[in-house]
Amino acid sequence: MVYFTLQKSQKFLASSRQVHKTAAHVVARSAPEETVTSSFASFIHAVQPEHLSKTVRHRSKRMILDSIGVGLVGSTTHVFDIALQYCRELYSSVAVSSVYGKPGVKLSPTLAAFTNGVATHSMDFDDTWHPATHPSGAVLPALLAASQMLPPGTKPNGTDFLLAFNVGLEVQGRLMHFSTEAHNIPKRFHPPSVVGTMGSAAATAKLLSLSTAQCTHALGIAASLAGAPMANAATQAKPLHIGNATRLGFEAALLAARGMEANPLILDDIAGCSGFSAFYNIYQPKPLSTPSDHHEFLLEKQDIAFKRFPAHLGMHWVVDAALSVRNLFINYAGSFSPSLIRTIVLKIPVSKYINRPFPSSEHQARHSFQFNACTALLDGEVGLSSFTESSIHRQELRELLDKVVVEHPEDNVANFDKMYGEVALLLHSGDVLTGKCDTFYGHWRKPLSKESLLKKFRSNASHVLPEEKIETIITMVDNLENLPDSSLLACSL
Amino acid sequence: MWAKTITGNFANVIHGLNANHLTDQVIQRSKRMILDTLGVGLLGTSTEVCHKVTQYSKIYSSDISSTIWGHLDFRLPPLYAAFVNGVAVHSMDFDDTWHPATHPSGAVLPAVIALAEAFPQKKKISGLDLLLAFNVGIEVQGRLLRFSSEARNIPKRFHPPTVVGTMGSAAACAKLLALDRPKCKNALAIAASYAGAPLANAATQTKPLHVGNAAKHGLEAACLASQGLQGNKQILDMESGIGAFYTDYSPQTLPTLQSYPWLLDQQDVAIKRFPAHLGTHWVADAASSVRRKLVESSDDLLPLDKIEKVVLKVPEVKYVNRPSPACEHEARHSFQFVACSALLDGSMSVQSFTSENVHRPALRELLRRTQLEHPPDNTPSFESLYCEVSVTLRDGSAISDRCDTFYGHWRKPLEKEDLEKKFQCNASSVLPPEAAEGIIETVYNLEKVEDCSVLSTFLSGRWARALWEKLHLL
Numbered sequence: 001m002v003y004f005t006l007q008k009s010q011k012f013l014a015s016s017r018q019v020h021k022t023a024a025h026v027v028a029r030s031a032p033e034e035t036v037t038s039s040f041a042s043f044i045h046a047v048q049p050e051h052l053s054k055t056v057r058h059r060s061k062r063m064i065l066d067s068i069g070v071g072l073v074g075s076t077t078h079v080f081d082i083a084l085q086y087c088r089e090l091y092s093s094v095a096v097s098s099v100y101g102k103p104g105v106k107l108s109p110t111l112a113a114f115t116n117g118v119a120t121h122s123m124d125f126d127d128t129w130h131p132a133t134h135p136s137g138a139v140l141p142a143l144l145a146a147s148q149m150l151p152p153g154t155k156p157n158g159t160d161f162l163l164a165f166n167v168g169l170e171v172q173g174r175l176m177h178f179s180t181e182a183h184n185i186p187k188r189f190h191p192p193s194v195v196g197t198m199g200s201a202a203a204t205a206k207l208l209s210l211s212t213a214q215c216t217h218a219l220g221i222a223a224s225l226a227g228a229p230m231a232n233a234a235t236q237a238k239p240l241h242i243g244n245a246t247r248l249g250f251e252a253a254l255l256a257a258r259g260m261e262a263n264p265l266i267l268d269d270i271a272g273c274s275g276f277s278a279f280y281n282i283y284q285p286k287p288l289s290t291p292s293d294h295h296e297f298l299l300e301k302q303d304i305a306f307k308r309f310p311a312h313l314g315m316h317w318v319v320d321a322a323l324s325v326r327n328l329f330i331n332y333a334g335s336f337s338p339s340l341i342r343t344i345v346l347k348i349p350v351s352k353y354i355n356r357p358f359p360s361s362e363h364q365a366r367h368s369f370q371f372n373a374c375t376a377l378l379d380g381e382v383g384l385s386s387f388t389e390s391s392i393h394r395q396e397l398r399e400l401l402d403k404v405v406v407e408h409p410e411d412n413v414a415n416f417d418k419m420y421g422e423v424a425l426l427l428h429s430g431d432v433l434t435g436k437c438d439t440f441y442g443h444w445r446k447p448l449s450k451e452s453l454l455k456k457f458r459s460n461a462s463h464v465l466p467e468e469k470i471e472t473i474i475t476m477v478d479n480l481e482n483l484p485d486s487s488l489l490a491c492s493l
Numbered sequence: 494m495w496a497k498t499i500t501g502n503f504a505n506v507i508h509g510l511n512a513n514h515l516t517d518q519v520i521q522r523s524k525r526m527i528l529d530t531l532g533v534g535l536l537g538t539s540t541e542v543c544h545k546v547t548q549y550s551k552i553y554s555s556d557i558s559s560t561i562w563g564h565l566d567f568r569l570p571p572l573y574a575a576f577v578n579g580v581a582v583h584s585m586d587f588d589d590t591w592h593p594a595t596h597p598s599g600a601v602l603p604a605v606i607a608l609a610e611a612f613p614q615k616k617k618i619s620g621l622d623l624l625l626a627f628n629v630g631i632e633v634q635g636r637l638l639r640f641s642s643e644a645r646n647i648p649k650r651f652h653p654p655t656v657v658g659t660m661g662s663a664a665a666c667a668k669l670l671a672l673d674r675p676k677c678k679n680a681l682a683i684a685a686s687y688a689g690a691p692l693a694n695a696a697t698q699t700k701p702l703h704v705g706n707a708a709k710h711g712l713e714a715a716c717l718a719s720q721g722l723q724g725n726k727q728i729l730d731m732e733s734g735i736g737a738f739y740t741d742y743s744p745q746t747l748p749t750l751q752s753y754p755w756l757l758d759q760q761d762v763a764i765k766r767f768p769a770h771l772g773t774h775w776v777a778d779a780a781s782s783v784r785r786k787l788v789e790s791s792d793d794l795l796p797l798d799k800i801e802k803v804v805l806k807v808p809e810v811k812y813v814n815r816p817s818p819a820c821e822h823e824a825r826h827s828f829q830f831v832a833c834s835a836l837l838d839g840s841m842s843v844q845s846f847t848s849e850n851v852h853r854p855a856l857r858e859l860l861r862r863t864q865l866e867h868p869p870d871n872t873p874s875f876e877s878l879y880c881e882v883s884v885t886l887r888d889g890s891a892i893s894d895r896c897d898t899f900y901g902h903w904r905k906p907l908e909k910e911d912l913e914k915k916f917q918c919n920a921s922s923v924l925p926p927e928a929a930e931g932i933i934e935t936v937y938n939l940e941k942v943e944d945c946s947v948l949s950t951f952l953s954g955r956w957a958r959a960l961w962e963k964l965h966l967l
Binding site: 079082083085187188189190193217220221223224225226227228229230231232234235236237240241244255258259260261262263265266270271272273274275276277278279352353 | 542545546548649650651652655679682683685686687688689690691692693694695696697698699702703706717720721722723724725727728731732733734735736737738809811812
């Protein structure tokens, strides 16, 4: 059976044995107990399209487009192949959801979400927010898959879809504000695997119109599926973090829809027994205001950064700095002549997993200040082809890497809002040329123009889709609010 | 083969251990664990939480499939079979517990059984292969638990089965799949990215999913590694690897394979006599003993109106301190509930946690008169905790008793007859007696079984003379 019905009814709530929660709290009917967890559930349940401001709509549609694009190009990667093969081998039925870049292939909804999530993060080309996480990849694939799963006649329209997407972002952002640790580049748990899973659960719960109680449980179940250690960043397994975030959050919502119950205080501070706080050393949860007339989404105040090339966000600063000093150097010497360079000094923040003097794989290369700076110096640009095996191992590049030394100025904080990148070329002649970048093009302070964003999308999508399809997607996303059936978007991938 | 990293060392050991390394004691203990786990899993298939995850998992079906314990009517892909059976095992908190604390078998057994049935190229897996893989999964969990001093006490932050259980499942499946050393490493690395669920979902309906997911995700990690996916080769070495789940983390290399010293040899598991958190087992034994002193014969009712108060001296464990549990999940995590139940009924059983029993007035009344005390010498560790139950009567007199080691604890293991009795009781709720007998026979003779899929056949409820004869022919 291709479709299944969801139990959206209240009957699980009505059976009184679960209304009590813990001995200490009694839930009053008219004024729900205002725990942090319940405030989130209420928000997810009650927020409406009218609450989306113009800015938020605009920004989130840009994110949707970019995310699809990076997912499409990501479907050409090796890690994607493994994930897809795995899913296809194990599951052949209930295949209703589309896979990026594979028009003939369908998978079961959560596995399609998984696969597309892996595609999205496979090259580290997807969007980054502040506080730091990759928000769209954790949410969009689940929504696309879910939209195809629902029976005809109950399909969410484009506005519902856009709203659910924003709920997923908002929940992620709000959760990150619970801990000051989240403001800096992470060290312990990879944020998409922590907040991304929760965002996916929230977004899917919204799309599936779960009740407030079910939304609560979706969050609770999702917490037990969250949290992957940082050590797998810069490895082939990293894309799984987004794949699993979107898939497992989706599963949590599906389980909640079927009546599964979890701890209704999962986001609150529970002494002696950790809930969501388990992932942080400092944790100060705050309730979300119930959207009455006006709710300000975080996306309104804080935009996203889009990447111009497929590497960790930190690389973008050093690349822009390197490009600027390269120009200086060319003016100085007539051409880029590495032999004139004695030392290359990089001034970067302290962050172990992106400080790699000699990366040996594409995954490591995408997480290496040194590699990206030198590539930019050598080639005048960084793009998809910079991370192929031959590019990574070429002699000229290794020679340049040999000249690099790294410094960590105290004022260069490991924080995507405050960091900078500086590249200095110390020449044999004694001259010093410097390039510095405070805000790279694509950062939220200097957002990509519409043309640049579309250029990136077209370039990515063209790896796997014909031109007409590419333009169709662009138009659909641009007019998302007017789309009567949002599963059309998923079908066009 | 010497490895430069601890992760590499683990991979070498997972890869290098073979059947000859298994000692008699390890074989005997692990077979007891396997039998007990199957029994609690079979019983668990009847729970509500299990019904929900089964319904959910049925969305996914494929050509390759594995047995759902207690069910002949449908099968699921191995991943979801591992998930559903894992949930069944932990659904009532009836499964084994180890020291340092975790529920080791539930995270491993469902995964290896499901995998054995759905092996690539339809290869036959012997009982000995299964037994070895199972023990690799247990061993890895035990070793990882020793990397942090936090693990010695009852947990507060992450639920241990979700941390080490996922890793154990990955190791066991990697072993069964006979992955080479690099792939064993990757299986561990990938599994780490699935590990870790917060403790707050304990005492809720979601807790059983912790074990189900550990089994499922470990299996998935091994499968992905088998297909060539790579992760961080130093996942066990780095603080930002498995170390992320602990505040103090010092990993060590495993002993050499020469006469390998299995942890299960040195440290047995505790097997539960009733389905509730291990901490409550001390309480139950002490309370039963106090009751015996209070009433002349076991048929007599407890003189409720004569009881002034009940005081329990227990360690401080917040998530098992529930003065007034409102559902079965909370009741299974309540010192107070188990004490009062045992006082009223004389002993604990599966039935103690039904809705009627949880809400009966006599029990609620006794709960109101119950309080906890936390003596400083009562440390929250399954190795050293104790419980003292003392009942003060209205006439001022007090009766008390103390339990240091309950029957079923590793210091006082269940007798063979009692282990079997527990299994039979559990299995008979869903299987015909011949199938239950078949499982007992198969597990007892596991090393000699040529094709362990016979176990799965019995687990689905099927039995046939031919199967029996197959067993006895060996």
